[in-house]
Amino acid sequence: MDNIAGQKSTLTWAVHISVLVLVLAWVFPTLGLFVSSFRTSDQISSSGWWASLTTQERQLPAIRLSGDEFRDADLYVIEGNLFPESESTVTAWGTSSRAPEAFEAGHTADLGDGETLSLDETGNFRLSGPESWDGKRLPRVFTTASSPPEFTLGNYVNVLTSDTAGAGIGRSFINTLTVAIPATVIPILVAAFAAYALAWMDFPGRSLLIAAVVGLLVVPLQLALIPLLQLHNQIGIGKGYLGVWLAHTGFGLPLAIYLLRNYMVGLPRDIIENARVDGASEFQIFVKIILPLSFPALASFAIFQFLWTWNDLLVALVFLGTDDETLVLTGRLVNLMGSRGGQWEILATSAFVSIVVPLIVFFAMQKYLVRGLLAGSVK
Structure with missing residues (x-):
């Protein structure tokens, strides 16, 4: 009964499945390599190639604030942007590695001694205090940010x-x-x-x-x-x-x-x-x-x-x-x-x-x- 016309033997199906597995085992790594070759280093380190078309959320390394100081009434202020060359969107931030998501984007944090720090979704920050920041070590900021899909030809160049x-x-x-x-x-x-x-x-x-x-x-x-x-x-x-x-x-x-x-x-x-x-x-x-x-x-x-x-x-x-x-x-x-x-x-x-x-x-x-x-x- 195994050779009835119109029926495929189990061996035939096994061969087809084996070929399919071998093709997929070869195609998927090649496709992944192709997609990864157009991604940036940050995107590759934060997610796999299969997530390259989705928005990625990850905790970024700590960034030390920097910028030029100016006077605003009785306050000394430093303003700037944490991501001048990126389109990342801040979802949470903090000033301590033990609480990297202590504040939401747009929140103003009290650093003590009259000093405050605010950070919005685009990475713009405002650091203010009653005394000059000259000679002081500015605080670090830990951020959790979401980044849109990003592709570049710069890798090939x-x-x-x-x-x-x-x-x-x-x-x-x-x-x-x-x-x-x-x-x-x-x-x-x-x-x-x-x-x-x-x-x-x-x-x-x-x-x-x-x-x-x-x-x-x-x-x-x-x-x-x-x-x-x-x-x-x-x-x-x-x-x-x-x-x-x-x-x-x-x-x-x-x-x-x-x-x-x-x-x-x-x-x-x-x-x-x-x-x-x-x-x-x-x-x-x-x-x-x-x-x-x-x-x-x-x-x-x-x-x-x-x-x-x-x-x-x-x-x-x-x-x-x-x-x-x-x-x-x-x-x-x-x-x-x-x-x-x-x-x-x-x-x-x-x-x-x-x-x-x-x-x-x-x-x-x-x-x-x-x-x-x-x-x-x-x-």
Whole structure:
């Protein structure tokens, strides 16, 4: 009875629910990061991103009164505003940390010795007394205020341009592009030639080469880092962009050759044989027939390789170092976590900028991903 037409099995529903859970687990943090990147530091510290569209009420840190003194009849008066650059609305206030909400907005408090303090909803205060305030320590004010939703583009301006302040990632963004684009294109070009040879050209030792490629897929990257760096130093390329390009190329070639070879083997043999009968050379067959037909596999590997090189930290640190002129995005984010752990608006904006490009690449080419990965799995 489990296979009655029109009924879905329990396993099917379990798969759908699991996929939904995975999608939500990925989408919600990304959405939260996006929203937080436009919020101010005060808004982020007072509430979660899901409350970004609501008015927030919170207790603000104590503010020491300050301002210019003037005479009003027999009183010495100091007036000012606690929030000159904010739109916060005061709901309660006090002059002691033990009673931070002792008075309502607009109330006048008696401080003793004839001194009074009043504070309205907008943060305007009036401190008055019979003696001059010159040389005296003015009282502190504890306030509970409500703030409307506040969004800003200043986080992105700060993050993308202020390298001098240590918070900017503009230079690191360009460095990462400089690493990721060639490190994606070079292995694709090399692997495409190798995959065609392994798929359609007969030569001694071809099976051994295919087995070697499969074996290299399981070689740990960390195992080859130091020997490879020593080789680079010996041949004179040392630490630099050329070294990191070649390193990523070497680490990415086994997977690239494996994917492309599997795809090319599944192409119709008649097309290639007819081209050979018509006098086409192997290079012409490769360029005019194989490459256009293999675009899904090429795009599939390009997604993997670009995401890997964009998010890489270990290889970049080994072959580029930690200098600000060559530091990549992942390295910059690590530094920001250490030096600006309390500035969540900077961290959120920097993190979102770092995932924008991979998201664009993935969604632009994702329709080729499954086709490329399943190539050669069935006949």
